[in-house]
Amino acid sequence: MKEPVVKLMQGNEACTEAALAAGCSFYAGYPITPSTEIAELMAERLPIYGGRFIQMEDEIASMAAVIGASLTGAKSLTATSGPGFSLKQENIGYASLTEVPVVVVNVQRVGPSTGMATSPAQGDVMQARWGTHGDHPIVVLAPSSVQETYEITIEAFNIAEELRVPVILLLDEVIGHMREKIVIPDKDSLKITNRKKTDARPEDFLPYKADEDGVPPMADFGTGYRTHVTGLFHDETGFPTGDPKKADALLRRLHEKLDKAKDRITLVEEIETEDADIVLFAYGSSARPALSALRQARELGIKVGLIKPITIWPFPEEVVDRVAKKAKTIIVPEMNLGQLIREVERASRGQADVIGLNRVDGELFKPEEILEKIKEVR
Amino acid sequence: MATEELLDEHFRVETMPHIWCPGCGHGIVLGALMRALEKSGFERDKTVIVSGIGCSSRATGYLDYDTLHTTHGRALAFATGVKLANPELNVVVITGDGDASAIGGNHFIHAARRNIDITTIIFNNSIYGMTGGQYSPETPEASWATTSPYGHIERTFDLAELAKAAGASYVARGTTYHVNPLSNYMLKALKKKGFSVVEAISGCPTYFGRKNKMPTGTLMLQWQKDSAVPRTKADKLSAEEMKGKFVIGELQDIDLPEYTEEYGKVIKKAQERRR
Numbered sequence A: 001m002k003e004p005v006v007k008l009m010q011g012n013e014a015c016t017e018a019a020l021a022a023g024c025s026f027y028a029g030y031p032i033t034p035s036t037e038i039a040e041l042m043a044e045r046l047p048i049y050g051g052r053f054i055q056m057e058d059e060i061a062s063m064a065a066v067i068g069a070s071l072t073g074a075k076s077l078t079a080t081s082g083p084g085f086s087l088k089q090e091n092i093g094y095a096s097l098t099e100v101p102v103v104v105v106n107v108q109r110v111g112p113s114t115g116m117a118t119s120p121a122q123g124d125v126m127q128a129r130w131g132t133h134g135d136h137p138i139v140v141l142a143p144s145s146v147q148e149t150y151e152i153t154i155e156a157f158n159i160a161e162e163l164r165v166p167v168i169l170l171l172d173e174v175i176g177h178m179r180e181k182i183v184i185p186d187k188d189s190l191k192i193t194n195r196k197k198t199d200a201r202p203e204d205f206l207p208y209k210a211d212e213d214g215v216p217p218m219a220d221f222g223t224g225y226r227t228h229v230t231g232l233f234h235d236e237t238g239f240p241t242g243d244p245k246k247a248d249a250l251l252r253r254l255h256e257k258l259d260k261a262k263d264r265i266t267l268v269e270e271i272e273t274e275d276a277d278i279v280l281f282a283y284g285s286s287a288r289p290a291l292s293a294l295r296q297a298r299e300l301g302i303k304v305g306l307i308k309p310i311t312i313w314p315f316p317e318e319v320v321d322r323v324a325k326k327a328k329t330i331i332v333p334e335m336n337l338g339q340l341i342r343e344v345e346r347a348s349r350g351q352a353d354v355i356g357l358n359r360v361d362g363e364l365f366k367p368e369e370i371l372e373k374i375k376e377v378r
Numbered sequence B: 001m002a003t004e005e006l007l008d009e010h011f012r013v014e015t016m017p018h019i020w021c022p023g024c025g026h027g028i029v030l031g032a033l034m035r036a037l038e039k040s041g042f043e044r045d046k047t048v049i050v051s052g053i054g055c056s057s058r059a060t061g062y063l064d065y066d067t068l069h070t071t072h073g074r075a076l077a078f079a080t081g082v083k084l085a086n087p088e089l090n091v092v093v094i095t096g097d098g099d100a101s102a103i104g105g106n107h108f109i110h111a112a113r114r115n116i117d118i119t120t121i122i123f124n125n126s127i128y129g130m131t132g133g134q135y136s137p138e139t140p141e142a143s144w145a146t147t148s149p150y151g152h153i154e155r156t157f158d159l160a161e162l163a164k165a166a167g168a169s170y171v172a173r174g175t176t177y178h179v180n181p182l183s184n185y186m187l188k189a190l191k192k193k194g195f196s197v198v199e200a201i202s203g204c205p206t207y208f209g210r211k212n213k214m215p216t217g218t219l220m221l222q223w224q225k226d227s228a229v230p231r232t233k234a235d236k237l238s239a240e241e242m243k244g245k246f247v248i249g250e251l252q253d254i255d256l257p258e259y260t261e262e263y264g265k266v267i268k269k270a271q272e273r274r275r
């Protein structure tokens, strides 16, 4: 194995490099701050490896193009921010129902609307979960450093490929633009997952018949299987059905395949929660000042812990439940007016006080203001 | 090949019966496409057919190919991903007039502008069929639709002219009445490198016809026969004389750089610079 490479890198750049390392060979996007560097870097880097980049006419088209590309077997990425993320929603739902692996990056900025294009926010946490219509399954990951962005981008591709789901990677303006030291692991040391391909004979192939794990093996377009892919509810053959039983079975399976993989795909870091009276629950760039506040509080002798979810959907409710049993208070700093806190409240089931700390001014939390809150609730 | 054999060859006969109403022209358009596909020599396992949403877009479900039934208006955007990711594949798009010109109008313009090697067949039945007869950008002026209960006041969008202006390599318009030339245009479109469009004027007796004194398939065909003017003849007619009529024939056939081939050059350049 070769030595890992140490570099100074921007989050958006780390995302691009990791996508390439994960085997991404197709990118379609539409420029929008603060995600544009991903498109620019992909335009430059993809063709070097024989991959393909296209700047589409809008985000709706970009989302459509990555789904089309993925159906030919190409690992595909698109990146955007707030307004563009809204435009992608209908086709994200399409990918969810048709089980097409794609990774969608949303580098969050302040909204609603055009908002503040160059300032970070965490206002799209619920949209990432529920942005498209219908009772769909989705996976949402939120790294909190450049290093994590690299690792979690690879994870995003792995989950998308393994489970045939769209995976949303939620960055924010700070994570996307910040430059940090990053250790790029040697290619050979990376765990890369590729989608399960069918080995059935074309005449026997049922494109939506799932294995034990709930995931149907795929057949790429152009390989002789002549599959039908539709956003209408369909049965195992892939053709539309209006049969209530089959419709019910389809939607339940889509959720169950995530449930079955939940332990593996729900990534959560716990820092000093063991003996903590006060636990911070923070994700993305809010986890950074939260960790500093934890250190400062510990120095003052206050027992503070941190739950740092990287997977925010599916929500790590077991961890919150367990921690809430011991902790007195859970503080949830978010750069929104209280979105994921509702899940924390639900999962902690009244066992601990849950208190929000919120900023929507496009500024990061300072460790001091989180420490203040810790002192206040002590 | 006899029609029966062609059906067996190109259709998923087990998905029949289709959803189209009696007298609907979409089956005629699809039949013309089937004959063109047969003659094209396209390998069926290397051909992907993509559609949007609408009565016409349901056609993909019936065809024994790799088929992709997408979201309303977005077929060309999905198809662009398919074609660019694997340029070896033949890509055909089936779309309705509303699908192509209203919600999908921008994708249509940009697919033509890129001149990406996709063949687009527009099933133009002058109306939104699937949703029950609301006007589309193709609805003829002064006709009736459920959303123009006082008469339609918008001008009709000429999609063939739009495709020409946006830079499509091949553009033709035919009708379900003139079905043999229609199929021939489709064959030429399939074989043409670059973005090609065939607009097929189709009949919707149920929703368009009924509100416009043409409530049967035959009356819709009669209207097509009476309103279609071959290009050579239309060139000599004044705007006044062309009122209420439309041009049929081959409207553009030019050679321009094709998008995925151009991107192939980008890959070469990127790799050379790297070396």
Ligand SMILES: Cc1ncc(C[n+]2csc(CCOP(=O)(O)OP(=O)(O)O)c2C)c(N)n1
Residues within 6 Å of the ligand: B053, B054, B055, B056, B057, B072, B095, B096, B097, B098, B099, B100, B123, B125, B127, B128, B129, B130, B131, B136
């Ligand atoms: C985003 C979205 N908006 C609206 C619809 C409803 N809708 C379905 S088909 C259709 C129009 C279809 O008309 P056209 O494209 O002309 O095809 P036709 O049914 O006449 O063949 C509409 C408006 C939809 N499915 N999706």
